[in-house]
Amino acid sequence: MFTGIIEKMAKVVAIEQENTNYHFTLEVDFAKELKIDQSMAHDGCCLTVVKLDYDKNQYVVTAMKETMDKTNLSTWQVGTEVNVERSMKMDGRFDGHIVQGHVDQIA
Template identity: 65%
Template sequence: LTVISMTDDTYTVTAMKETLDRSNLGLLEVGDEVNVERSMMMNGRLDGHIVQGHVDQTATCVDIKDAEGSYYFTFRYAFDKEMAKRGYITVDKGSVTVNGVSLTVCNPTDDTFQVAIIPYTFEHTNFHAFKVGSVVNLEFDIIGKYISRMIQYK
């Protein structure tokens, strides 16, 4: 989202209908935590996942397991075969972004996946506020989307 005004402790953004339709923004309440991070400079070191900052669709947290200080979160999203053909899927050890946090996928199915959250990520993002039933934003792997699109023209 584009910030259009800022004060010391608040900011205002503009959101289009497309963003509201695909994201959880309409569910947020005053005081809810959101993850905010500046974009990487184009001359920065690219290391790890490629994240654009878009929201493809939402998912619901369906399970949280404690893993001795770390956590496994399981999310379910609406599976659509046509969207899957366009790369809106998760793959084992692929990338997915949950509320703007780029993560590695574990144990994907057609409509679920897990992510492993280390203590630092748990404490410094809004993952610590998630409960079973929390609705989150997803961004699927851009490379997967490009590959899916390109194979349509082979």
């Protein structure tokens, strides 16, 4: 769950396509606090951290075709700045809203 409040801007530093999946490498100053399998909102879309490079403050998330088709992730390029938010802690403040970040449809 997320609050919907942007925590930081992460920068796309690499994009790798593997069949219909896209692996995005992003850089953000709190990357050293992340863990594998952690959920994060990226421009409102929930993606899972699959790889970490603490030395470079970078992490990797993967988006499948359905996600690429129904979000703005297909517009991301190297250098794109992305709104990010780590998942909400149970003892944290609800300063925004309770949102999941799961995309069902596009309008």
